[in-house]
Amino acid sequence: MKNEPVIDVRNVHKSFKNVYAVKGIDFKIFKGQSVALLGPNGAGKTTLMEMIEGIQKPDTGDIFINGRKWKGNERDLHRIIGLSLQETRFIDRLTVTETLKLFAAFYELGQARVDEITRIIGLDEKTRSYVVNLSGGQRQRLALGIALLNNPQILLLDEPTTGLDPNARREIWSILGSLKKHSQTSLVLTTHYMEEAERLCERIIIIDKGQILKQGTLAQLVEENNGDKVIEFAIEESGTAIHRQRLESEFQIVWDDNGDKGFITLSRIENQLPEFLNVLNRNNLRLRHLECRRKTLDDVFTSMTGRRLSE
C-alpha cells in the first residue's frame, strides 16, 4: 500500500458567517513527505489545517487520514497525529516538565519520553521554569515538543515560527531538520515565510484566498514561465501610465498592487539587464531602485497576485 496517501483532502469547502475561507482545495500527501502550505494572512491555512486535524468540519468535501475519515475514528487518529496550533498558551504556572507530563499522560507515556522530548527541544535547562516565564521561542519549542510526544506518523504545525526572531526560528528549523532525517514522519506546516517553506519542505502548496494557486517542488515553482531570475525595480515618477506602457511594450512586467514596483522574470540577466537599462535610457526614465536576484517564492506569489506574501 505504498501509494496510499497519509492525508487526502478532496474538494474541501468551508465558510464562516460572511467569509468564504476555503474554496475547494484538493491535495494528497504521502508518507514521509514534508509539505508547506504557503500563503499570506487570511489565506485559509489555519482553517484548512484544523479541518485536517479534525478540529473543524468541512462544509463539503472529504478528508481522509490513512484512508479513514475523522468521524468515528477520533480515538485512533488522535494517537497518530501530533500537532501544534497557531497559538496555544499552556497553563501559566505549570513547569515545562509538568506540562509535558500532563500531555504525555494523555498518550499513556511516562517520564522517559518526557525526558527524551526535553532533550530534543533543548529545554533541559528550563525544566523547572513556569511556562509563563518562557520566551516566545522556548514556548514554541515546548508546543513542538508536545506535538512530538507520541512519535506521530503525521505532524501538523500551524505557523510554528511566526513572530519569532531569526535565532529562535533557526532553532525550530534545526529540530525539524533532524526529525526529518531520522524519522518517517509526514510533515505539513503552514507559513508565510518563504524561507521556511524552501528550507523544510520538498513540496510547497501556495494558497491564497482559500484556493491553491500553485504547487510543486521549489524548483518547479520557481522555474516555471521563462526563467528563474528577477529584476525588481522602481522608477521616479513611476505612476504615470505612459511610462508604464513604454516599458510594457518591450518587457513582460508584473506590477505590485500599488503600481510602485515592477518585476520582470527572465532567465539570462547578462543579456536582458543591459537591454532593460537601454529602454529606460531611451525613454528618459530614471531608476529609484533596482535589484537583480534569483527568483523567490515571493516573486512567484507576486507574479500571480500582485501582492507580497508577508506585508
Added chain:
Amino acid sequence: MNKADRWIHQKQLIQLISAHFKEVTRQPAVIFWGIIFPILMALGLGIAFTRQPDIVRHVAVIEENADKSAEIAENEKTESLIDHFLETHASKTAGSDGRPPQYKITLTDEKLGNTTFIFTKTDWRHAMVRLKRGNIGIIMDEKNGRIQYHFDPSNTDAHFSYLKLSKIFNPNSAPYEVTSDQETPDQKSVSVRPLTVPGTRYIDFLVPGLMAMGIMMSCMWGMSYGMIDKRAKKLLRRMVATPMKKSYFLISLMTVRIAMNLIECTLLFFVAWLVFNITIQGSVAGLLAIFLAGNIAFGGIAIFISCRTDNTEIGNGLVNAVVMPMMVLSGVFFSYHNFPDWSIPFIQKLPLTLLTDGLRSIFIEGAGFAGVMFPTAVLLSIGICFFSVGLRFFRWH
C-alpha cells in the same frame, strides 16, 4: 475496557487533577481569597456581633449618716452593710469638686457580658431627682441591718439591676423564693441559664453561611475561569486533539474544587471552633453529604454557564448574574425571613439557600443524615441536570 486501558485513563485523570491542583494553589491570591479571607470574615463578624457590650448602671446609695450627726456615727462605729461591702469589694474613686466618692463593681461574665455598677452615696432628695431624670434606676438603703432596694417594678432594667445587686450583696439568698418541681429549692443551685450557649449566637449562624458562600464562590468563579480561560487560550482545543477523555477534564476541575473547598471549610470550622467554640451538633455524615451535593450543584451550574463562551468578561457577567441574587437573598449573613412572605418559598428553593439551610440545620439544629436528605437530593439533581446540559453543549474548540 481492559486493564491496561483503565490504567491509562487513571493516569490521565491523576495528571489532570494534579495539573489543576497546581494551577490553583500556585496563585497566592487564590489561597488568600479562597481560604484566609473567609476565616478573617468569620473572625471579624463573629467578634463584632457575638461579644456583648459592657453594661453600666448607676446606683444611688442612701447615706443614713448624712442625716444624722457625724459624732454619733463615729461613736457608734457601726459601719453599715453596704458601706462595708463597698469599702472591701469595690474600687473607690474620690469625687472631685466636692462631689461624693463613687464606688465601682464590675461583674465579669463571659456568657452574659460584663456589668458595671457605679455606686454614689447621696441622700433621698438627690436620689429621687436622679431617679426621675433616669440617671439611675435603683436606690439602695439599709434598715435594721437589711438592705433594701427601691425601684419601679415596671422598669425591667431596674429589675435586672436589682437581681444582680441582690446577688452581690446577699450571695446566699436568692432574690425570690425559687421553687422547682424537680430540683430541691436549694438556693445555691439556682443559677442563670444564659441563652448564649453554642448554637444560638450569631457566629453559629454565620459560619455555615460562610461555608455555603465559599463553596458557591469557589465553584462558580474558579471552575468557570478554569474553563473559559483555557478555551480562550486555545488550550482546550489542544487538549481534545489528544486521546484525553473529555469528561475527565471536567471531573478533574470539579475534584480540585471539592478538595479546595474541603480545605477551606475545615480550616474555617477549625478556627471558629478554637475562637468561638462552635460545634457540629448534627450528623457528620449528613454534613459531608450536603457539602458534596452543594459542590456538585454549583460545579454543574459553573459548567453550564461557561459551556460556550471564550470571553472571560462574559463569563464574569454570567457568574455575577447567578451569584449576586443568591448572595442577597439566601440569608448568608442575615436571615431571609425579613423578606416579604410571598418571596420566602421562592428563596428557599435557591441552591444557595438549600445549601445554607442544610448546613445550618446540621451545625445548629442538630439535624441527622435524614434531615438533610431532601436538600441534598435537590442539590444533587440540580448539579446533575446542569452538568449534563452543559456537557452536551460544551464548546471544546
